[in-house]
Amino acid sequence: MDKNKKLDTKYLVKKEKSRPPLTPKTIKLVALGIIALIVLGTALAIYLNYKNSYVAKIGGELITTAEFRFFLKQQKDAMLNQADNPDPDTFWNTKIGGEDAIQVAKNKALESAKEFKIQVIKAKEQNLSLDKADIENLNKGIKEIIAQNNNSKVQANNEFMEAYGVTLDEFREIYKGFILGNKLYQKEYDAITATESEIPQYYEKYPDEFLDSQFRYNGEEAVWARHILIKTVDDNMNELPQDKQEEAKKKAEEVLAKAKNGEDFVKLVAENSEDAGSVNYGGAYVFGKGKMMAEFEEAAFNLQPGQISDLVKTAYGYHIIKLEEKYAEGQPVSLECVKNYWEYGVNFIKALKIQEKLDQWKKDLQSTTIINKKVYDSIM
Secondary structure, X not given: OOOOOOOOXXXXXXXXXXXXXXXXXXXXXHHXXXXXXXXXXXXXXXXXXXXXOXXXXXXXXXXXXXXXXXXXXXXXXXXXXXXXXXXXXXXXXXXXOOEEHHHHHHHHHHHHHHHHHHHHHHHHHOOOOOOHHHHHHHHHHHHHHHHXXXXXHHHHHHHHHHHHOOOHHHXXXXXHHHHHHHHHHHHHHHHOOXXXXXXXXXXXXXXXHHOOEXXXXXOOOEEEEEEEEEEOEOOOXXXXXXXXXXXXXXXHHHHHHHHHXXXXXXXXXXXXXXXXXXXXXXXXXXXXXXXXXXXHHHHHHHOOOOOEOOOEEOOOXXXXXXXXXXXXXXXXXXXXXXXHOOOOHHHHHHHHHHHHXXXXXXXXHHHHOEEOHXXXXXXX
16 A cells, blocks of 8 residues: 655656657647657656555555654664663664664564554455544644644654654554554454453463563563552642641551551552552552652562552652562563453453454465565665
8 A cells, every 4th residue: 555655757758869840740749759758757657666665565455665664663763772772873783683683673663564554454354444533633633743843844754754764744644554453453352252261371371471561661670569649749740838748748657557557458549549540450550660750669679579668758749559579570470460450451361362363364464475675675
């Protein structure tokens, strides 16, 4: 699907050794010849552009250069981040598992692009499409992005090229594919059933899927902790008046005493915590280092499972932390965590079932994949 590509129109000019006199007849013939040459030249330009503007085909759909650049930029950024942001020029000349780092990124990007395109293919097969509201919301978002860049599309394009490796118009077309993919995912998600009894089976089958979470990357060392927050600031992070801060501290001390006396911690969270992001989930977070406020992180990592901290003061207020479990680097979260932590559970099993389906679609379409090697090799 070669979307929104600007054609670099080329004209073929035939050089004559000499020109005959310009009679009405020859003028007509010359005019017809010019028209024919323009049509031929444009057709050739379109053909050449079409031939060279995609990186691969899968199931009859094109993975455009813009789509591939988009996914490659994501992979490169992720790999640099994982390597603690080394000098890019040096990093991409290194080897990873005996293969050039840049080639590893390109291989991963191609797989991501294929999954993206397969979702588009399957969405179309199920007659899913963008409706008027989808287009209006997308266009509104694009306008807002331009407005945020001093109403300059040039500036917005530069920002998007730096952040995503594509222009704003290319991003618009790619995002249409994401909307279709999301419609497909929602339809599949609604149709798939999963039960708590299936959790152990999938935990055993796909242990690596339980390494990461929103605040844990690449299976790093992590903790599963719950907390209660009593705030000393307002919603705009302005400190409360002194008397209100004293009230907050007094309340935090009272709640801490209840927690250390063995009262149900999850119940105490529901009754007292002012952390809107976790209060409905028992105050729980699974996180690695560098993801939370330094004081909070240090206290949580220094606890042992089952222990409750003293009051921990951060810029937000007073925290009471209970450590559930610790995980070494490369260790999946426990089955207990999978059953009870909000990022996993039955909904996560449904997501794994959809991934299984996507993997099967990819396997079915693998034989249809054709790489446009010249274009693929040219992108770095």
